[in-house]
Amino acid sequence: MNLNEMICHRKSCRSFTNVPVDAAAIETIKAFPMKPLYPEIKVRMDIVSRDKVKCICPWTTPQLIAIYSEEADGYLENIGFLFQQMDLYLQTLGLGVCWLGMGRMNPKTAVTVEGMKFVIMLAFGHPKGDQLRHDFKGFKRKSLAQIADTPDSRLEPARLAPSAVNSQPWYFTHEGDTIHVYCSRKGSRLDAGIALAHLYVANEGFRFFKADQITDLPGYSYIGSVTL
Ligand SMILES: Cc1cc2nc3c(=O)[nH]c(=O)nc-3n(C[C@H](O)[C@H](O)[C@H](O)COP(=O)(O)O)c2cc1C
The missing domain is CATH 3.40.109.30 (putative nitroreductase (tm1586), domain 2)
Structure with a gap:
């Protein structure tokens, strides 16, 4: 399935195995090209392990994508635009993914990225079972x-x-x-x-x-x- 087809099938995943995504797949994910709305705004993504994150949600993934940005005009819509492409891409790889507004970096291990602020994270990993939508009834x-x-x-x-x-x-x-x-x-x-x-x-x-x-x-x- 390509990214466009995935729009009609994607779904936030909240049920994962504990098996980490392997190193080769992580490299593929890091290399995925995303188009920005505002190319001049600096953005950074770090793939971090669970212990680097604080989240009160009852489910978890071994790895997450932590997203940082310069705080320039338009930075929020720029982050949504960029990383929704990633949300669709991860699902084309057979992975489950969920935006995680509740997630924070663990203050004990958080890195300070000069001139950038932490914005949001995406939880991703191997889903338990079939994770996609197969009809439109599931879309509220x-x-x-x-x-x-x-x-x-x-x-x-x-x-x-x-x-x-x-x-x-x-x-x-x-x-x-x-x-x-x-x-x-x-x-x-x-x-x-x-x-x-x-x-x-x-x-x-x-x-x-x-x-x-x-x-x-x-x-x-x-x-x-x-x-x-
Ligand atoms: C910016 C953003 C933050 C979100 N934060 C959370 C979250 O912290 N926990 C959670 O379980 N779902 C979170 N979600 C998932 C939404 O609840 C979900 O996208 C919405 O209910 C629509 O369902 P769907 O993604 O399955 O189509 C978030 C989604 C977005 C876009």
């Missing part, structure tokens, strides 16, 4: 009409995107060929980046830009605009 998501000013089937990949506590904070408006992307002020811009990643993976012609003279919608912040 808003309708296309709820996430855009006009229902637009091209937004289906974004509609299916994962978000923290399934909040789905994104909203899309149309202006000619351009789609403007917003994020609810109560939601996380990281989630908006995740939805944008699905639009990128599903559309070869994806282009992201900041439009001139655009105003925020009430209760929403402007993230950027795309053509597909």
Whole structure:
């Protein structure tokens, strides 16, 4: 399955074996090329063992991806955009994965990365059993009409995107060929980046830009605009 096909099958995994992902696979994962929204923002990923992490969730994985970024404008949506590509990629390798907003670096062993802050982590590993979705019934998501000013089937990949506590904070408006992307002020811009990643993976012609003279919608912040 390729990344685009994985959009309709992916699922957060919370049940793993204790078998670590082997060194060869870790090298493949480190080499996976991810496209950024903002290439100028420095980002770093470290694959760390469980003992480097503090998390109160009842399940765990032997390894996690710790994600750091410069704190520049747009860094949250940039991280969501980059690492949702990784979420899909890990699942094409047959691994299970879950964004872990609850996870923190263990202060006893945490490394300080000059000029960067820890943002979030992804838990990944060998899933117990079949971990993918095989039909759309498993997706609990808003309708296309709820996430855009006009229902637009091209937004289906974004509609299916994962978000923290399934909040789905994104909203899309149309202006000619351009789609403007917003994020609810109560939601996380990281989630908006995740939805944008699905639009990128599903559309070869994806282009992201900041439009001139655009105003925020009430209760929403402007993230950027795309053509597909
Ligand atoms: C930014 C982010 C943070 C998340 N943090 C957690 C977490 O700490 N614990 C957890 O079990 N799931 C976490 N999730 C998974 C979401 O609950 C999940 O994506 C959402 O409910 C939709 O389900 P799905 O991913 O299976 O489609 C997180 C997801 C995202 C995108």
